[in-house]
Amino acid sequence: MEIETTLPPVELPISARIRGRLRAAKKRFHANDSIAEFVQPGELDALLDEVASKMQGVLESLVIDTEHDHNTADTAKRVAKMYLTEVFGGRYKPQPAITEFPNAEHLNELMIVGPITVRSACSHHFCPVIGRVWIGILPNEHTNVIGLSKYARITEWVMGRPQIQEEAVVQLADLIQEKTQPDGVAIVMEATHY
Numbered sequence: 001m002e003i004e005t006t007l008p009p010v011e012l013p014i015s016a017r018i019r020g021r022l023r024a025a026k027k028r029f030h031a032n033d034s035i036a037e038f039v040q041p042g043e044l045d046a047l048l049d050e051v052a053s054k055m056q057g058v059l060e061s062l063v064i065d066t067e068h069d070h071n072t073a074d075t076a077k078r079v080a081k082m083y084l085t086e087v088f089g090g091r092y093k094p095q096p097a098i099t100e101f102p103n104a105e106h107l108n109e110l111m112i113v114g115p116i117t118v119r120s121a122c123s124h125h126f127c128p129v130i131g132r133v134w135i136g137i138l139p140n141e142h143t144n145v146i147g148l149s150k151y152a153r154i155t156e157w158v159m160g161r162p163q164i165q166e167e168a169v170v171q172l173a174d175l176i177q178e179k180t181q182p183d184g185v186a187i188v189m190e191a192t193h194y
Contacts, residue, residue, distance in 0.1 A: 034095065088161055098150045099147060103142070115133065133187060133190075169189050
């Protein structure tokens, strides 16, 4: 008599499931891309646990005694939360809502928004990038405009990913161009790469 044994299916880590969705959709997932539309409700908490577990391994490889050092006891979880919700939050959160309103006054003169304080991390070493951004907009008198506070929100969203400063400026300019269709847009970024 042959006894059939079946093992329960091995569940893939949440990062592998998200990566699988991205690959199936043929979407890139570089460090400075937003992947929010591929993260399902509740998965960010599971991803946080996965990152914390792997960060604990990094701490162990660095020979840091997290069991007996009260200063590092919860460091893996804190670092995971910092990366997923703060430093790289722009990867996992959807784009902020951008309310448009008619350009009733047919504005077509240069507007400068800034300085907007920004922080990010370089995608080479994850070192902090901290600085300021100024956005120059030349609205098209026949297209809608967005409120000035929205520029800070979308800047924060774009910068909330591992970035190279030059690419961040291009991403931000492209997004503003797409959303507002101005006659001109210019971005100036002054930041320190630590």
